[in-house]
Amino acid sequence: xxxxxxxxxxxxxxxxxxxxxxxxxxxxxxxxxxxxxxxxxxxxxxxxxxxxxxxxxxxxxxxxxxxxxxxxxxxxxxxxxxxxxxxxxxxxxxxxxxxxxxxxxxxxxxxxxxxxxxxxxxxxxxxxxxxxxxxxxxxxxxxxxxxxxxxxxxxxxxxxxxxxxxxxxxxxxxxxxxxxxxxxxxxxxxxxxxxxxxxxxxxxxxxxxxxxxxxxxxxxxxxxxxxxxxxxxxxxxxxxxxxxxxxxxxxxxxxxxxxxxxxxxxxxxxxxxxxxxxxxxxxxxxxxxxxxxxxxxxxxxxxxxxxxxxxxxxxxxxxxxxxxxxxxxxxxxxxxxxxxxxxxxxxxxxxxxxxxxxxxxxxxxxxxxxxxxxxxxxxxxxxxxxxxxxxxxxxxxxxxxxxxxxxxxxxxxxxxxxxxxxxxxxxxxxxxxxxxxxxxxxxxxxxxxxxxxxxxxxxxxxxxxxxxxxxxxxxxxxxxxxxxxxxxxxxxxxxxxxxxxxxxxxxxxxxxxxxxxxxxxxxxxxxxxxxxxxxxxxxxx
Amino acid sequence: xxxxxxxxxxxxxxxxxxxxxxxxxxxxxxxxxxxxxxxxxxxxxxxxxxxxxxxxxxxxxxxxxxxxxxxxxxxxxxxxxxxxxxxxxxxxxxxxxxxxxxxxxxxxxxxxxxxxxxxxxxxxxxxxxxxxxxxxxxxxxxxxxxxxxxxxxxxxxxxxxxxxxxxxxxxxxxxxxxxxxxxxxxxxxxxxxxxxxxxxxxxxxxxxxxxxxxx
Numbered sequence: 001x002x003x004x005x006x007x008x009x010x011x012x013x014x015x016x017x018x019x020x021x022x023x024x025x026x027x028x029x030x031x032x033x034x035x036x037x038x039x040x041x042x043x044x045x046x047x048x049x050x051x052x053x054x055x056x057x058x059x060x061x062x063x064x065x066x067x068x069x070x071x072x073x074x075x076x077x078x079x080x081x082x083x084x085x086x087x088x089x090x091x092x093x094x095x096x097x098x099x100x101x102x103x104x105x106x107x108x109x110x111x112x113x114x115x116x117x118x119x120x121x122x123x124x125x126x127x128x129x130x131x132x133x134x135x136x137x138x139x140x141x142x143x144x145x146x147x148x149x150x151x152x153x154x155x156x157x158x159x160x161x162x163x164x165x166x167x168x169x170x171x172x173x174x175x176x177x178x179x180x181x182x183x184x185x186x187x188x189x190x191x192x193x194x195x196x197x198x199x200x201x202x203x204x205x206x207x208x209x210x211x212x213x214x215x216x217x218x219x220x221x222x223x224x225x226x227x228x229x230x231x232x233x234x235x236x237x238x239x240x241x242x243x244x245x246x247x248x249x250x251x252x253x254x255x256x257x258x259x260x261x262x263x264x265x266x267x268x269x270x271x272x273x274x275x276x277x278x279x280x281x282x283x284x285x286x287x288x289x290x291x292x293x294x295x296x297x298x299x300x301x302x303x304x305x306x307x308x309x310x311x312x313x314x315x316x317x318x319x320x321x322x323x324x325x326x327x328x329x330x331x332x333x334x335x336x337x338x339x340x341x342x343x344x345x346x347x348x349x350x351x352x353x354x355x356x357x358x359x360x361x362x363x364x365x366x367x368x369x370x371x372x373x374x375x376x377x378x379x380x381x382x383x384x385x386x387x388x389x390x391x392x393x394x395x396x397x398x399x400x401x402x403x404x405x406x407x408x409x410x411x412x413x414x415x416x417x418x419x420x421x422x423x424x425x426x427x428x429x430x431x432x433x434x435x436x437x438x439x440x441x442x443x444x445x446x447x448x449x450x451x452x453x454x455x456x457x458x459x460x461x462x463x464x465x466x467x468x469x470x471x472x473x474x475x476x477x478x479x480x481x482x483x484x485x486x487x488x489x490x491x492x493x494x495x496x497x498x499x500x501x502x503x504x505x506x507x508x509x510x511x512x513x514x515x516x517x518x519x520x521x522x523x524x525x526x527x528x529x530x531x532x533x534x535x536x537x538x539x540x541x
Numbered sequence: 542x543x544x545x546x547x548x549x550x551x552x553x554x555x556x557x558x559x560x561x562x563x564x565x566x567x568x569x570x571x572x573x574x575x576x577x578x579x580x581x582x583x584x585x586x587x588x589x590x591x592x593x594x595x596x597x598x599x600x601x602x603x604x605x606x607x608x609x610x611x612x613x614x615x616x617x618x619x620x621x622x623x624x625x626x627x628x629x630x631x632x633x634x635x636x637x638x639x640x641x642x643x644x645x646x647x648x649x650x651x652x653x654x655x656x657x658x659x660x661x662x663x664x665x666x667x668x669x670x671x672x673x674x675x676x677x678x679x680x681x682x683x684x685x686x687x688x689x690x691x692x693x694x695x696x697x698x699x700x701x702x703x704x705x706x707x708x709x710x711x712x713x714x715x716x717x718x719x720x721x722x723x724x725x726x727x728x729x730x731x732x733x734x735x736x737x738x739x740x741x742x743x744x745x746x747x748x749x750x751x752x753x754x755x756x
Contacts, residue, residue, distance in 0.1 A: 106553050108551075108553045110553075110563050111564075111567060112551075114567075172574050176570045176571060176574070179566075179570055184563040185553060210570055211574070214574045214577040214581070215577050215580065218579070218581035218582055221693075222581075222582075222585070225689070225693055228671075229672070229689075231670045233585070233693075238682040238683065238685050238689070239593055239596070239682045240589075241589075244585055244588055248581055251581075516552060521555075
C-alpha cells in the first residue's frame with residue numbers, strides 16, 4: 001500500500017502544462033478543483049460584501065444607510081450568491097474534485113470532460129445571475145416565494161432564475177460524476193468499508209444533488225413560465241396554490257442544507273482522525289449516518305411551512321421526521337468526540353476548525369430541534385432566531401469545515417505549508433467573530449426581531465451593534481486565510497508528501513500530485529485511519 | 542471498419558468493459574434526475590387534479606384524442622426501431638443499424654409534426670393560456686390551469702424528444718462512418734435508454750391528459 005515517493009523532479013499537475021489554454025481546457029480533476037476554488041472565492045467575497053452592507057445598515061434602528069428596497073436586494077443577493085454559488089459547490093467541487101479520485105486510488109473522475117463542462121455551466125449560470133444582480137437586482141429573497149416573485153416584484157426575477165437553473169445542472173452533473181467515480185473507480189482492495197469517511201459523506205451529498213436539484217430546476221421553470229405568460233401556476237386567480245410552490249421549493253432547499261453540511265462532516269471525520277491519531281470511533285455508524293441523513297433529508301421539508309397552512313397532522317409528521325434527522329447527526333458528533341478520547345490530540349489549525357465545527361454545529365443542530373417543535377416554531381418563524389440557527393449550521397458548520405479542509409489539504413494542493421501561527425490566530429478570530437455575530441441574533445429572534453427588515457425598534461440596537469462588530473471581526477478572519485494561503489502558494493516552505501503523517505491514499509503521492517495521480521494503481525489491504533498500524537510500522541522501521 | 546479512436550480506452554479505466562459499464566451507470570443516474578425533473582410537474586398536476594376534478598375533466602375533453610392516440614402508437618413504434626438498432630449493432634450489422642437509427646429519428650419527427658399540428662388546433666380553438674384563451678365552461682379557471690400544464694409538460698417532452706432526434710441522427714451518421722461495432726456501441730445503447738425514457742414519459746402524459754376526457 002505504501003508507494004515509494006518519487007523525487008520532486010517529475011512534473012506535477014501544476015507544471016505538467018503551461019498557459020491559460022491548458023487551464024481552460026483541462027480535464028484534470030485537480031486543475032478543475034482549482035478553477036472552482038477561484039470561482040467560489042470570488043462569489044464568497046461578493047456575498048460577504050452584501051452581508052457587510054446589511055450589517056452596517058443595521059447599526060442604526062432606522063433605514064438610513066440604504067433604502068429598504070435596496071436592503072431587500074442586498075439580502076436577496078447575499079442569499080442567492082452564498083447558497084448557490086458558494087455553499088452548495090463549496091466542498092464538493094473543490095476538495096471533492098481534488099480528493100475523491102486520489103482517495104479512491106483513481107487517475108481521474110469517471111467523466112473528466114463532463115467535469116469541465118460542469119465548471120463552464122457554473123460560470124455561465126454565475127454570470128447570468130450576476131447580470132441580474134448588477135442590472136438592478138432581485139428583491140424576492142433567495143426563496144422566490146410566489147405570487148410575489150411571479151406577479152408583484154418588478155425586479156429581474158427571470159434572469160436570476162435562469163442563472164440558478166443552469167447552476168443547478170452543474171451541481172447535478174458533479175453529483176453524477178462523483179457517484180459513478182465512487183462506484184466504479186475504486187482501486188483494487190478498496191472496499192466500501194475501507195473508504196475514508198470523506199468519500200461516504202460526499203457520496204451521500206451527491207445522491208441528494210442528483211435527486212433534489214432537478215425539482216428545484218422544474219420549480220424555477222414554472223416560475224419563469226408563470227412570470228412570462230402571466231398564466232397562474234401558483235397564483236390564485238386560476239385556482240393555483242402558492243403553498244404548492246413552497247412545497248416544491250423546500251423539497252429541494254431543505255435537502256440542500258445537507259448538500260452544504262454533509263461534505264463538511266466528511267472533512268471533520270478526516271481531521272479528527274488525523275489529529276488525534278486514532279481511527280474514527282464507530283466508523284460504520286458514521287458512514288451510515290451520512291446515508292441516513294441523506295435519506296431523511298427528503299422527508300422534512302414541511303418544517304419550513306408550519307405557519308403556511310399545513311394540516312395539523314402533516315405538521316406533526318414533519319415535526320417528528322425533523323427530530324429524527326437529528327439522530328444520525330448526533331451519532332456523528334458523539335463519535336467524533338469519542339474519537340478524541342485517549343487520542344494523541346494535537347492542535348494544528350485544521351483541528352481548531354474541526355473542533356470549532358463540532359461545537360457550532362451542535363448549537364445549530366440543537367436550535368434546529370427548537371424549530372422542529374411546532375409550538376416554538378410558530379413563535380420564532382421568520383425571526384432572527386431562524387437566521388442565527390441556520391448560520392450556525394452553514395457558516396459555523398459548512399464554512400468552518402471548508403476552511404479546515406482547505407488548510408489540511410493546502411500542502412497537498414500547493415505543495416507548500418502555510419504560516420501556522422497566523423493560521424491559528426485567524427481560526428480563533430473567525431470563531432470569535434462568528435459567535436459575536438450570530439449569538440446575539442438568537443436573542444434578537446427570541447425577542448421578536450423579524451428577518452428581512454432594514455429598521456427595528458431602538459431597544460434592540462445594542463444587540464445589533466454587537467452583531468455588526470462581530471461581522472467585522474469575522475470579515476477580517478476570512479480575509480487573513482485569503483492572504484496567507486495565497487502567499488504560501490508561492491513562498492511557503494515545501495510541505496513534502498505527508499506533512500501531517502496521515503493515513504489515506506492522497507498522502508502517499510507527492511505534493512503537488514503528478515498529473516495522473518498514481519504511477520501504478522495502488523492495491524489496498526487496510527482499513528482507513530489505520531494509525532495503530534502506522535505506528536507499528538514506524539516502530540519496526 | 543472500426544476506427545481506433547472509438548475504441549480508445551481512457552487512462553483511468555482498467556478495461557473497455559469497465560469504461561462501458563461506467564458510462565451506462567452515468568446514463569441511468571442522469572435518467573434518475575430526469576424522473577425527478579418531470580416528477581415535480583407530475584406532482585403539481587396531481588395536486589390540482591385533486592383540487593379541480595371537474596375543471597380538469599373539462600380540459601381533457603378539449604384534447605384531440607385521435608392525434609394523441611396516433612402519436613402514442615407512433616412513438617411506441619420508434620421504441621421498437623430503436624431496440625432493433627441496438628440489436629443490429631450488437632450483431633455487427635452496420636448498414637441495418639444506420640437505417641434503423643434514421644427510421645427512429647424520422648418517426649420522432651413525425652411525432653413532433655403531429656404534436657405541432659395539435660398545438661395549432663388548440664390555438665385555433667383559443668386554448669393557449671397566456672396568449673389566447675377563451676372558455677364557456679363553468680370551471681374556466683381550472684380548465685386554463687389544465688392547459689398550462691398541458692403545454693408546459695408536452696412542451697418539455699417535445700424538447701426532450703427533439704434532443705433525442707438530434708442525437709439519434711448523429712449516431713446514424715457515426716454508424717455510417719464506421720465508429721461502432723459489436724464491441725463498442727455504448728453511445729447507441731445509452732441514447733437508446735434516453736429514447737425509451739422519453740417514450741415512457743409520453744405514455745404517462747397520454748394517460749393524464751387524453752384519457753380522462755374519453756367516454
